[in-house]
Amino acid sequence: xxxxxxxxxxxxxxxSILALAAVGFTLQFGVTNILNLAFAEVMTSSAFVAYWVNxxxxxxxxxxxxxxxxxxxxxxxxxxxxxxxxxxxxxxxFGLIIVSMGLALIIQNGVLAITGPGxxxxxxxxxxxxxxxxxxxxxxxxxxxxxxxxxxxAVHLLLTRTRLGKAMRACSADSALARCSxxxxxxxxxxxxxxSGALAGIAGVTLFMNTTAFSVTTSGDFLVVIIAAAILxxxxxxxxxxxxxxxxxxxxxxxxxxxxxxxxxxxxxVILVVVLLIRPQGVRAAFAAxxxxxx
Amino acid sequence: MSNATQFYxxxxxxxxxxxxxxxxxxxxxxGDTGILNFAFIMFxxxxxxxxxxxxxxxxxxxxxxxxxxxxxxxxxxxYPVSVFAAALVGALLSYPIGVVALRRLRSDYQAxxxxxxxxxxxxxxxxxxxxxxxxxxxxxxxxxxxxxADTLLGYQWLYVGISCVFLAVVLWVIARISRAPLGRSLRxxxxxxxxxxxxGKNVLSLRMGAFVVGNxxxxxxxxxxxxxxxxxxxxxxxxxETFVYLGAIIIGGAANKLGVLIGALLLPxxxxxxxxxxxxxxxxxxxxAVQFMLIxxxxxxxxxxxxxxxxxxxxxxxxxxxxxxxxxxxGAGVATAMPSADEQGLAG
Numbered sequence: 001x002x003x004x005x006x007x008x009x010x011x012x013x014x015x016s017i018l019a020l021a022a023v024g025f026t027l028q029f030g031v032t033n034i035l036n037l038a039f040a041e042v043m044t045s046s047a048f049v050a051y052w053v054n055x056x057x058x059x060x061x062x063x064x065x066x067x068x069x070x071x072x073x074x075x076x077x078x079x080x081x082x083x084x085x086x087x088x089x090x091x092x093x094f095g096l097i098i099v100s101m102g103l104a105l106i107i108q109n110g111v112l113a114i115t116g117p118g119x120x121x122x123x124x125x126x127x128x129x130x131x132x133x134x135x136x137x138x139x140x141x142x143x144x145x146x147x148x149x150x151x152x153x154a155v156h157l158l159l160t161r162t163r164l165g166k167a168m169r170a171c172s173a174d175s176a177l178a179r180c181s182x183x184x185x186x187x188x189x190x191x192x193x194x195x196s197g198a199l200a201g202i203a204g205v206t207l208f209m210n211t212t213a214f215s216v217t218t219s220g221d222f223l224v225v226i227i228a229a230a231i232l233x234x235x236x237x238x239x240x241x242x243x244x245x246x247x248x249x250x251x252x253x254x255x256x257x258x259x260x261x262x263x264x265x266x267x268x269x270v271i272l273v274v275v276l277l278i279r280p281q282g283v284r285a286a287f288a289a290x291x292x293x294x295x
Numbered sequence: 296m297s298n299a300t301q302f303y304x305x306x307x308x309x310x311x312x313x314x315x316x317x318x319x320x321x322x323x324x325x326g327d328t329g330i331l332n333f334a335f336i337m338f339x340x341x342x343x344x345x346x347x348x349x350x351x352x353x354x355x356x357x358x359x360x361x362x363x364x365x366x367x368x369x370x371x372x373x374y375p376v377s378v379f380a381a382a383l384v385g386a387l388l389s390y391p392i393g394v395v396a397l398r399r400l401r402s403d404y405q406a407x408x409x410x411x412x413x414x415x416x417x418x419x420x421x422x423x424x425x426x427x428x429x430x431x432x433x434x435x436x437x438x439x440x441x442x443x444a445d446t447l448l449g450y451q452w453l454y455v456g457i458s459c460v461f462l463a464v465v466l467w468v469i470a471r472i473s474r475a476p477l478g479r480s481l482r483x484x485x486x487x488x489x490x491x492x493x494x495g496k497n498v499l500s501l502r503m504g505a506f507v508v509g510n511x512x513x514x515x516x517x518x519x520x521x522x523x524x525x526x527x528x529x530x531x532x533x534x535x536e537t538f539v540y541l542g543a544i545i546i547g548g549a550a551n552k553l554g555v556l557i558g559a560l561l562l563p564x565x566x567x568x569x570x571x572x573x574x575x576x577x578x579x580x581x582x583x584a585v586q587f588m589l590i591x592x593x594x595x596x597x598x599x600x601x602x603x604x605x606x607x608x609x610x611x612x613x614x615x616x617x618x619x620x621x622x623x624x625x626g627a628g629v630a631t632a633m634p635s636a637d638e639q640g641l642a643g
Contacts, residue, residue, distance in 0.1 A: 035403035082595070091598065094402050097331060098545065099598050101538050105591030109584040117580040224414055227407055262422035269411045269418075276408050277395055 007253050009135040015249025016148030017206045021222070022229035022241040023155055024199025028075075030172035030236020031192040033093070034083055037100040040223035041107035042078075042197055043204030044216060046071035048111055050205045051120055060124045060209065061143075067201040075197025076190060078103065112216045119213035122205075144206045151199065155238055168192060172236035221265060225252075228272035234281055247271070298448055305451035311564050312458035313520045314543070316465050318559035319552065320512025321540050323469050326550030326608070327478060328505040329485030331402055333409035333537055334392065335513055337416045340532035341388050342381035342514025343521035344420075347433045349377045350522065360435050364428040374439040378461070378518045385514025389507040397502050413534045421529050432528020439522050454523055461519055465512055470552065472508070479611075481505055482550070535587070539563050542594045548604025557605055562590060 025039050049070045050063035086099055129136045137145070159165035170178035171188050179185045207222065208214040229248050233240025248268045255267040296304065317339060324330040347366075354361040354369035361369060372380065396408040421430050440457075444450035472478050483491040484498055492498050521527045539562060547558020570586050597604065 035406065086598070089599075091602070094329065094331065095598060095602065097403055097406055098541065099595055101541070102591040102594035102598070105535065105538060105587050105594070109587040109591070113581050113584040113588065221414060224407075224411055228411075231404070231407070260422055263418065266415050266418040266422075269415045272411050273395055273408060273415075276400065276404060277398070280400055280404055 003257055005135050007257055008250075009137060009141070011250040011253040012135075013137075013141050013144055013210060013249075014253055015246045016145050017203055017210060018225060018229050018249050019148050019242050019245035020151055020199050020206060021203035021226045022233070022245045023152065023238050024196040024203060025226050026230040026233065026235055026238060026241040027155075027168070027172075027199075028192050028196035029230060031168060031175070032079075032083070032189050033175070034096050035093075035100065037097065037223070038078065038104040038107055039196075039200060039226065040219045041104050041111070042071050042075055042200040043207065043219045043222070045074065045107055045111050045204075046197075046201030047204035047208045047214070047219070048115055048120075048216075050201075051122060051208075054122050054124075057123075060122050060205070063122070064147075064202055064205040067205045068198040069201070071201025071204070072194045072198040075193045075200065079190065079193040108216060108220070115216060117215065119215050120208075121213050122209055124209055140209055144210060147202065147206065151202065152242055155195075159238060164188070164191065224272070225265060225268045228268045228275075231272060231280070232275050301448055302451060305448075305455050307564065307568065308455045309451075309458050309519075309523050311560050312455075312462045313516050313523075314540075314563040315556050315559040316462055316519065317513055317516040318540055318543050318547070318555045318563075319465055319469050320509045320516065321537075322544050322549060322552075322555045323472065323481075323512070324505055324509040325541065325544055326555070327473060327485065328481045328502055329402070330397070330502060330506055330509075331406040331409065332506070332509065333406050333534065334396075334413040334416070335510075335540060336532045336534065336536040337413045338385045338388065338510040338513035339517035339520075340416070340420075340527070340529075342385050342517030343527045343532075344427050344433070344517075345381040345384040345514070346377040346518035347436045347521050347527055348427070349380055350437050350439070351433065351435070360437075363435070364431070364433055365425050366427055366433060367425070371437075377439070377522070378515055381514045381518035382511040385511045385517075386507050389510040390503075393503045393506045397499060397506060410534060413537065417529055417533060428528075430529060432526060432530070434526035436521060436525045436527070438525065458519060461515060465515065466552065468508070469512070472505075473550075473552070477501075477504075538594075539587075539590055542590050544604075545594055545602075546597050546604060548606040548608060550608040551604065551606045554604050554606030554608075562593070566590065 021039075021043065025036070028034070028036060028039075046067040050060065050067035053063040053066050054060050082099065082103060083096065086096060091099065125139050129138055130142055131137075132142075157165075159169060167178065167183045167188050168191070170181065170183055171185055171192075175185060178188075204219060207219055211218060225248060229244035230241050231244070232247060233242070233244035248271060251271060252264045252267050256264050259267075317335075321332065321335050324332045324335075348368055349370050349372045351360050351364075351366065351369055352358040352371040354366055358369070392409075392412050396405050396412065400408070420427050423429065424431075427433060438450070438454075440453065441450060444453045472481075480491065480496050480501055483494070483496065484501055488498050491501075540559075543558035543562035544555050545558070546562060547556065548554025566586055566589060570582050573582065
């Protein structure tokens with residue numbers, strides 16, 4: 001079918017955006033064990049910061065950098081000022097989800113109150129289609145692909161080649177044991193929030209660049225797709241999240257070939273439900289063996 | 296009272312009753328059993344759609360109500376039957392979802408599963424326009440027993456009465472559950488699943504029971520609401536609406552019926568009505584946004600300063616009089632003065 005090649009292209013782009021977000025989400029979820037329902041709101045608010053920068057006539061690529069920075073700082077502050085005090089006072093899993101729910105309401109509606117309910121577009125370079133192996137990409141799409149690949153490579157190098165990466169993996173696998181082994185867990189948690197926020201910011205901008213017109217609610221439902229990718233790959237496992245993003249990216253785009261395209265995101269949700277039913281540890285079992293997801 | 300005031304007051308009373316019923320249903324799951332049901336609003340919607348479809352009449356050409364909208368299984372059943380059918384649908388829908396979401400997963404995974412179910416339901420209803428008229432939603436839903444009252448105002452008061460009957464029935468059911476040994480088992484599961492299981496409680500089936508009953512109550516609240524307002528669309532039951540009800544319970548006091556009642560009146564009804572009296576400012580949607588922000592702030596503030604809510608859960612001690620909200624045994628007084636570990640946060 002002639003539609004297959006372009007669909008592969010779309011899938012790659014979706015997977016790239018999703019991978020950026022899912023890796024950010026899973027790094028933080030794995031290290032801190034907090035289901036951060038406000039993650040999508042960090043994406044939205046960072047992307048609107050990029051919009052503000054962009055509307056001053058500055059290139060969207062610089063806007064993206066600013067968004068990444070903003071996301072990182074916002075995320076760090078959320079941890080320092082909100083989650084950490086709650087954890088110290090003894091709030092556990094259940095209570096923290098509710099706190100994150102409240103935070104999500106505050107940020108989303110805060111942005112809504114500032115920007116209004118309208119639709120926005122970035123002033124971004126248009127046109128210039130490239131043919132790569134028979135698939136036609138626009139300039140923006142190629143850039144998104146490149147950013148995702150670079151970011152994933154950077155995460156890979158960080159996790160495997162640095163002491164910090166090692167410490168993060170240790171915290172993610174078993175935080176108490178990591179602390180006993182002398183890993184400064186509080187600092188590692190801070191860095192995980194920073195990284196996760198930076199990736200959220202970049203993912204938010206790429207998501208909005210890839211939509212014709214975005215609004216405050218654009219990334220709202222996207223949160224569940226991110227969670228789907230992260231859980232599919234096994235929470236805390238960055239490579240799993242990349243794999244999960246690829247699977248979900250392809251599954252959603254290819255389902256649109258056969259089904260009503262409105263069901264595109266529903267496919268991701270169905271995958272998530274099936275994974276939760278069959279294999280809540282995620283597809284990469286070796287890593288997941290140590291994690292307690294079943295009480 | 297002038298007619299306009301009466302009309303306003305009755306409307307508020309009906310909204311209040313619906314919100315209290317819904318919150319009590321959710322509190323049975325959240326407060327008593329410790330289930331974080333992020334799909335709660337979907338069950339309210341299921342009840343509403345059931346009641347709507349069963350009163351709109353058959354979806355044929357000859358039925359004037361169905362000419363402008365599409366839906367399945369149209370019928371016109373006599374009044375209370377539509378509400379019972381709604382409760383039944385709520386229960387039936389709970390089973391498959393409970394099987395997926397209430398498995399022995401960590402509570403955050405359960406919450407995610409519920410959230411996903413809610414989103415899938417919204418997607419399906421919006422995309423499949425033949426099912427329940429998609430994004431536009433159902434409208435012109437007939438008011439039950441409209442002929443029994445001569446004036447519109449009389450009907451308002453009649454519906455207040457009907458709402459109060461349902462409110463009383465729901466209160467009776469949940470108060471019974473809460474006082475019975477069953478309620479004790481549910482609270483045991485909330486405090487520690489493994490301890491309850493070790494004592495021979497079938498955790499999964501008890502949780503499922505609370506889930507089903509809570510969702511039936513949600514469906515009843517939906518049916519009650521839809522037959523009063525006469526229309527229902529996906530925009531009214533997006534997943535953040537569940538957060539509003541959860542917020543109401545946290546502010547009022549989880550697992551305390553009176554507290555939940557207060558929360559239900561303060562949050563979903565009180566704030567949206569309070570905001571109405573503010574001078575209009577900002578762009579379109581600004582006031583709504585501020586309203587939701589306020590709810591978020593209240594949730595976090597209460598989680599921090601008063602995690603057990605305005606009216607904390609009553610300590611159930613031996614010989615505690617049944618309806619005493621004030622009188623505390625000495626032990627309970629000490630516990631309130633010095634928050635212990637389990638008062639700091641909700642059990643995880």
